[in-house]
Amino acid sequence: MGPVTTDTPQDGVPKKGAPGAAPPPSPSGRPTAGALLLEAARRNMRQYGMLIALGLIIVLFQIWTDGVLLKPNNVTNLVLQNSYILVLAIGMMIVIVAGHIDLSVGSLAAFVSAACAVMMVRHDMPWVPALVLGLLIGALAGAWQGFWIAYVGIPSFIVTLAGMLLFRGGTQIFLGSRSLGPFPEGFQKIATGYLPEVGPVTNYHNLTLLLGLALLAVAVFQEVRDRRRQQAYELDVLPRGLFLLKCAGLAAAVLAFTLTLASYRGVPVVLLLLAALLIGFGYVMRNAVVGRHVYALGGNRAAAKLSGVKDRRVTFLVFVNMGVLAALAGIVYAARLNAGVPQAGINFELEAIAASFIGGASMSGGVGTVFGAIIGGLVLGVLNNGMSLVGIGPDYQQVIKGLVLLAAVGFDVWNKRRVGA
Amino acid sequence: MTAPVLEMRSIVKTFPGVRALSGVSLSVAPGEVHAVCGENGAGKSTLMKVLSGVHPHGSYQGEILFEGAPCAFKDIRASEAQGIVIIHQELALVPYLSIAENIFLGNEHATRGIISWNETLKHAAALLERVGLRERPQTRVADIGVGKQQLVEIAKALAKRVKLLILDEPTAALNDGDSAQLLRLILELKAQGITSIIISHKLNEIAEVADSVTILRDGRTIETLDVRAGSTTEDRIIRGMVGRDLDHRFPERTAYEGDPGAEPALEVRDWTVHHPIDQQRKVVDGVSLKVRRGEIVGIAGLMGAGRTELAMSLFGRSYGRGISGTVFKDGREIRTRTVPEAVAHGIAYVTEDRKQYGLNLIDTIGRNITMSALSKVARRGVVDEHEETRVAESYRTSMNIKAPTVFEQVGRLSGGNQQKVVLSKWIFAGPDVLILDEPTRGIDVGAKYEIYTVIDRLAAQGKAVVLISSELPELLGMCDRVYTMAAGRLTGEVPRAEATQEVLMRHMTRNTR
Numbered sequence: 001m002g003p004v005t006t007d008t009p010q011d012g013v014p015k016k017g018a019p020g021a022a023p024p025p026s027p028s029g030r031p032t033a034g035a036l037l038l039e040a041a042r043r044n045m046r047q048y049g050m051l052i053a054l055g056l057i058i059v060l061f062q063i064w065t066d067g068v069l070l071k072p073n074n075v076t077n078l079v080l081q082n083s084y085i086l087v088l089a090i091g092m093m094i095v096i097v098a099g100h101i102d103l104s105v106g107s108l109a110a111f112v113s114a115a116c117a118v119m120m121v122r123h124d125m126p127w128v129p130a131l132v133l134g135l136l137i138g139a140l141a142g143a144w145q146g147f148w149i150a151y152v153g154i155p156s157f158i159v160t161l162a163g164m165l166l167f168r169g170g171t172q173i174f175l176g177s178r179s180l181g182p183f184p185e186g187f188q189k190i191a192t193g194y195l196p197e198v199g200p201v202t203n204y205h206n207l208t209l210l211l212g213l214a215l216l217a218v219a220v221f222q223e224v225r226d227r228r229r230q231q232a233y234e235l236d237v238l239p240r241g242l243f244l245l246k247c248a249g250l251a252a253a254v255l256a257f258t259l260t261l262a263s264y265r266g267v268p269v270v271l272l273l274l275a276a277l278l279i280g281f282g283y284v285m286r287n288a289v290v291g292r293h294v295y296a297l298g299g300n301r302a303a304a305k306l307s308g309v310k311d312r313r314v315t316f317l318v319f320v321n322m323g324v325l326a327a328l329a330g331i332v333y334a335a336r337l338n339a340g341v342p343q344a345g346i347n348f349e350l351e352a353i354a355a356s357f358i359g360g361a362s363m364s365g366g367v368g369t370v371f372g373a374i375i376g377g378l379v380l381g382v383l384n385n386g387m388s389l390v391g392i393g394p395d396y397q398q399v400i401k402g403l404v405l406l407a408a409v410g411f412d413v414w415n416k417r418r419v420g421a
Numbered sequence: 422m423t424a425p426v427l428e429m430r431s432i433v434k435t436f437p438g439v440r441a442l443s444g445v446s447l448s449v450a451p452g453e454v455h456a457v458c459g460e461n462g463a464g465k466s467t468l469m470k471v472l473s474g475v476h477p478h479g480s481y482q483g484e485i486l487f488e489g490a491p492c493a494f495k496d497i498r499a500s501e502a503q504g505i506v507i508i509h510q511e512l513a514l515v516p517y518l519s520i521a522e523n524i525f526l527g528n529e530h531a532t533r534g535i536i537s538w539n540e541t542l543k544h545a546a547a548l549l550e551r552v553g554l555r556e557r558p559q560t561r562v563a564d565i566g567v568g569k570q571q572l573v574e575i576a577k578a579l580a581k582r583v584k585l586l587i588l589d590e591p592t593a594a595l596n597d598g599d600s601a602q603l604l605r606l607i608l609e610l611k612a613q614g615i616t617s618i619i620i621s622h623k624l625n626e627i628a629e630v631a632d633s634v635t636i637l638r639d640g641r642t643i644e645t646l647d648v649r650a651g652s653t654t655e656d657r658i659i660r661g662m663v664g665r666d667l668d669h670r671f672p673e674r675t676a677y678e679g680d681p682g683a684e685p686a687l688e689v690r691d692w693t694v695h696h697p698i699d700q701q702r703k704v705v706d707g708v709s710l711k712v713r714r715g716e717i718v719g720i721a722g723l724m725g726a727g728r729t730e731l732a733m734s735l736f737g738r739s740y741g742r743g744i745s746g747t748v749f750k751d752g753r754e755i756r757t758r759t760v761p762e763a764v765a766h767g768i769a770y771v772t773e774d775r776k777q778y779g780l781n782l783i784d785t786i787g788r789n790i791t792m793s794a795l796s797k798v799a800r801r802g803v804v805d806e807h808e809e810t811r812v813a814e815s816y817r818t819s820m821n822i823k824a825p826t827v828f829e830q831v832g833r834l835s836g837g838n839q840q841k842v843v844l845s846k847w848i849f850a851g852p853d854v855l856i857l858d859e860p861t862r863g864i865d866v867g868a869k870y871e872i873y874t875v876i877d878r879l880a881a882q883g884k885a886v887v888l889i890s891s892e893l894p895e896l897l898g899m900c901d902r903v904y905t906m907a908a909g910r911l912t913g914e915v916p917r918a919e920a921t922q923e924v925l926m927r928h929m930t931r932n933t934r
Binding site for chain 1: 736737739760761763764770772777778779780781782783784788792793795796799802803804806807846
């Protein structure tokens with residue numbers, strides 16, 4: 001048996017009586033904790049493989065950089081540096097799950113950032129309406145591409161390749177060869193701002209600590225509730241001891257991250273944005289009807305259509321969504337640079353696509369999770385950051401990233417074949 | 422009896438967690454046609470993969486003797502070098518290459534990597550002559566029908582100087598005429614000294630061409646019967662396959678007793694459909710039919726009669742162009758221009774091609790079952806996964822889907838169990854009218870019986886059932902009434918009492934043009 005669909009949430013549930021899935025019983029007749037852990041690890045190789053790889057990469061660079069990697073200011077920096085790629089990766093993962101690809105997102109991000117720059121700098125527009133208009137432009141661009149792909153039936157590769165040229169050209173028409181800035185302070189805050197401080201002066205950022213504790217409480221509550229409900233439906237659950245261990249691990253990770261951020265400047269605004277996107281899109285893709293339809297379309301378009309899935313509308317919406325997220329990425333990028341620049345966003349699409357595949361997407365569609373896209377994006381981000389810290393030049397960085405992409409997908413293919421899928 | 426040309430002794434093959442073969446032995450005499458049958462999952466395909474080197478030597482236990490010599494094939498090429506060629510159920514031809522190119526694919530007439538086309542074409546023409554296929558070798562494979570493609574596969578095998586030809590369900594996708602031609606060819610090849618192993622679910626074919634039959638069940642050899650001796654009846658083979666007597670192959674059915682004048686649940690009037698590409702051609706031509714609640718109505722027809730095209734065009738215009746005609750549901754005219762509209766009006770279509778059109782093979786049983794009516798397990802657009810699991814679990818139990826949990830991937834199930842998932846999906850959608858297109862194609866006898874029971878139950882619940890089938894006994898055993906189609910037209914309507922295979926076949930072959 002092979003866990004090919006371990007990206008579906010149910011597969012985290014141990015399978016009762018699945019061939020080969022039963023862990024060897026201990027002399028007392030009940031599976032030992034060790035056997036259960038091994039079994040869980042084996043079954044969820046695909047889901048957790050990249051998480052473990054990310055952990056290893058972090059440890060490696062933490063040692064290599066003499067602890068600079070996980071210093072509070074660098075962790076904050078990591079989040080800021082990678083935010084726009086992560087935003088794109090979320091949208092790209094959904095596009096890939098639907099069985100398509102989008103090559104235009106880098107150009108579209110540049111186009112929207114240029115448009116925002118023109119509105120705010122040349123026409124003195126306040127930043128809030130500029131932001132809203134920017135997102136609207138993204139939605140329109142996505143609708144334009146979605147129309148050709150979903151309703152006319154031109155392959156997404158072609159439509160978005162055309163879009164890549166179109167939007168890049170548009171950017172250059174807007175900006176000429178100059179960059180345009182600076183922006184109002186409010187706009188800059190999107191990428192460079194932090195949550196305000198409250199309460200007494202401590203060594204830590206109070207609001208961040210509060211948020212961290214709240215997150216911790218919610219996460220543990222969710223775990224406990226899920227376990228209860230699974231028990232109520234008589235599904236197998238982790239034994240009590242292991243479950244407590246899992247919760248403790250989760251809590252430790254959340255606390256460590258919170259303390260790290262809190263000892264610098266607190267939670268960046270853009271991290272809050274990312275968290276909202278991750279939770280929102282993760283929930284939609286996993287639990288909403290429309291998310292399920294995206295997986296069905298990618299898995300077998302004809303069967304989905306004959307099951308009454310509105311294939312055209314869903315495909316169209318996937319591209320509109322991608323357009324909005326590309327616009328958001330462009331806005332964050334421009335805010336970080338504090339200028340609209342003609343060469344913004346070059347190769348962003350490739351980073352986002354690489355992040356999706358490292359994070360477990362399948363080229364043929366129907367497989368992948370939003371969480372996976374984030375993990376894939378972080379693998380790339382930590383590699384970039386770590387390699388820069390130890391002084392590896394951009395030339396070798398590209399070579400290494402290329403090899404990592406190949407290795408990640410290669411491992412996946414090998415793992416699938418090994419389990420006989 | 423002479424020494425066997427092929428002997429497989431105590432073959433054991435295990436996959437992680439599953440023992441597919443536990444000691445299968447097979448002995449094939451030279452120059453005979455040897456049938457292998459068994460339920461799906463009995464191990465037929467695995468056995469043939471062991472024989473042809475798909476599962477290489479060392480990955481199984483037991484020994485294989487071919488022409489008296491022990492074999493240790495490491496891949497397919499090694500077995501083909503010995504003259505053992507397997508033709509899979511799904512044909513392995515490249516559609517956009519010519520017949521000649523396909524025949525010599527991987528086996529080209531070439532000197533130092535340069536192909537000699539003259540020699541290729543000449544040799545190909547000779548091979549086509551031998552298999553009785555009248556097509557030019559330059560014709561693209563995509564342009565000939567499935568039946569002819571099957572013959573190309575055999576020509577390809579002959580080009581490899583085949584001594585032992587293995588055919589896996591060779592007639593599954595063929596119509597009766599093409600099937601008959603293929604079976605004749607197997608007998609001709611036999612006369613030329615080529616030994617064949619044929620895997621088939623169609624017991625009448627076995628009776629027709631096979632000299633002996635080996636029956637597998639649960640990864641073991643049950644028995645080898647001599648067909649020529651004459652005492653091997655279909656019932657005898659079925660008994661071996663399922664390990665029990667099937668005194669009736671269809672559930673006892675109380676015939677439809679409703680008022681024949683009752684308002685039909687579904688009525689179609691003057692339905693005409695044109696071919697999606699060749700728009701001059703009428704694929705369905707002026708068909709009118711009625712189905713009442715609680716009634717099972719069959720549609721019989723040969724390949725190309727337009728049965729699937731009729732069903733799919735009715736179901737949200739999923740096939741064809743230039744569609745005209747009217748559809749009435751419970752006496753009122755309805756619009757079924759899209760699949761969601763058809764579903765909303767309580768119509769369900771269970772496809773004949775479950776892998777292509779019925780299932781998302783990489784997803785779980787549960788998610789496939791709820792796909793067509795996801796809103797039933799969702800509130801305000803959010804799927805309640807626990808409720809979904811509960812629903813799926815209830816279907817797994819009631820439909821007897823053989824899988825440890827509903828989280829199993831559908832692609833890993835056997836054909837019969839996949840079909841039960843497709844049926845569950847559409848039963849869950851809660852339709853009033855079910856159009857079942859070849860619901861028992863390619864599945865074993867035991868699973869067939871279970872599916873017949875389900876169909877029967879649906880009719881008893883007051884659903885109107887349309888059963889499209891190529892198997893006449895199935896239509897005779899299940900239906901209250903049978904429509905026959907030929908070349909896109911309705912050619913007959915036969916009540917249960919008058920229906921025999923001969924009557925139906927006469928209508929099905931009536932040319933009305």
